[in-house]
Amino acid sequence: MTDFKTLLQQRRLSATHPQTSVPRPYETLAVLGGGAWGTALAIVAARAGCQVRLWLRDSARAAEIARTRRNTARLGDIPIPPGVIPTADFAAALDGAAAALLVTPSATVREMARRIAAHPAPHMPLFVSAKGIEAGTGLMMSAVAEEEAPGRVIGVISGPTFALETAAGHPTAATIACTAGADVPPYLRPGARMAASLTCDSFRPYVSDDMAGVEVGGAVKNVIAIACGMLAGAGFGENTRAALITRGLDEMKELAVCLGGRRETVTGLSGMGDLMLTCSSPQSRNFRYGFARGAGRSDADAFDGAPVLVEGRHNAVTVTDLARRLHLHMPICEMVRAVVADGRPIGEAFAGFWAAPIQAEPRALDLAFPHPAEAEVTRRFEALLP
């Protein structure tokens, strides 16, 4: 039987595109943020043949990774290829890099983009792979980066990509969205070049020009994953999860369209794909956090006090703040906000979603059906609890 690697090689050789149309990878990449996902992306880029500088703010950890060739705290025993050079020196990570990937938590993207902008390489494209919406401004991560680093090419990377599986070499796909380069042939565009820089046997990027659609998917799925975790933690099963994923997708679509994105983008890897992944797996930190809350644990106890990044926790507020400003109804995200930010019991919060007027699907047809009062739905929910 032909093995997977040989099949891939055959596919490449039989590609009908002439050689000139193959995008040229960036030879040297700076990956800023050496957590789980930054390290996984650095590993992927090295497997694809790039020279990678992986920047971590903690010099002891950078030194340990350089010595052991492992990011044990985040990725266990997975080896880091020789093409990845860990460093805590920010300028050294960026010097000579042809492009940068920003992979720190969404709440830090502004300060990180400001630091990058201060570095004298104004033509270096910057791809953001943090999933979230900024508090206060309601801006997507690409817009935050653009404000701090005006004039630079900005792109985003998002999709159903658990860091551990990506680093371990499980076949993984993601979307790279970038609008820059409309005036040059497709193979010279920064989005295609970044895709070429990350393409290896186990990682398959797709390219898109719909930044808003891709970013909304990545930000909102974290909140929906918390919702799915909560209801699973409370004892409910697959019907409930399927309802939350599907109606969550609807919330995503409407927000994406309001922000200039396309509905079909949200049904791709970064929306539907990431919902399927994170809403169904305890590997997801957002799902695990929701599950702990649904099972009755407090916010502080959700991870036994360990500092775990749960993007959906503060993004429940940033997403709903933005939706409220846009007069957009996002009842599942509101439910999560009510629990994590306002301290409401899950049963009461669930009623806001479950007791809403009966709606048409798709929602554009909005019909005014009679519906039960919230208090009645709360009572029914509590009676259902196993």
Ligand SMILES: NC(=O)C1=CN([C@@H]2O[C@H](COP(=O)(O)OP(=O)(O)OC[C@H]3O[C@@H](n4cnc5c(N)ncnc54)[C@H](O)[C@@H]3O)[C@@H](O)[C@H]2O)C=CC1
């Ligand atoms: N872990 C995963 O499977 C995936 C994560 N992402 C996204 O990537 C982003 C980062 O997540 P992870 O790497 O998983 O988190 P993580 O918690 O493993 O790592 C975050 C890293 O950022 C660093 N950091 C935190 N605050 C910082 C600051 N102010 N300045 C500089 N560095 C700072 C931390 O020291 C740590 O190295 C998040 O937005 C997440 O949603 C996206 C796809 C997959």
Ligand SMILES: O=C(CO)COP(=O)(O)O
């Ligand atoms: O974004 C992710 C996978 O695509 C990681 O999800 P969690 O942050 O919920 O672990």
